[in-house]
Structures are given as structure tokens and as C-alpha cells.
Amino acid sequence: MQLFTCPFCGPRDETEFQFATEAGKTRPEPAAEVSAERWAKYLYMKDNPKGPTREIWLHVTCGEFFALERDTVSHAVTGSMALGSDL
């Protein structure tokens, strides 16, 4: 079992959380003019970095999205914060 810290609720079991997307990913615009290939890449392709990464997660219990910094190799969580604030 691993604990993630929701910035709104505090430490909780990882089973309460769901990965949403990589942080810093921007939606291609204007969406109506984006090719199907580029749109599919935006929706489904992830960089999947090895090591420290910043991601957007959902705490399913409270319904809040937030930024989570973790290491994909060691699984260490190094920070979490509400979206729109600095980590």
C-alpha cells in the first residue's frame, strides 16, 4: 500500500486516486482543425518518463484534481498541490 497526499484531504490510500494525465500537456487548438492523428496523439500518447515526473491525478473520494510529483522508478511521492499553485 502506498499513501498519496490529496492537498484537500491529506494522506490517503492510493486506491482512492486515479491518474488523469501528464502535467503541462496542452490541448491542440483549434480542435476542429486538428488532424485525427495529432488529436489521437494528444489523447492517448504519453511521454512515460523514467524518473521524476509531474502528473495530474484525481482524488476520487473528494472529486478534486491536483498535481502530484513522483518518481516512476522508486515510486517515491515528492509533492502534491492544488492546480494553479507552484509545486
Ligand SMILES: [Zn+2]
Ligand atoms: Zn481529496
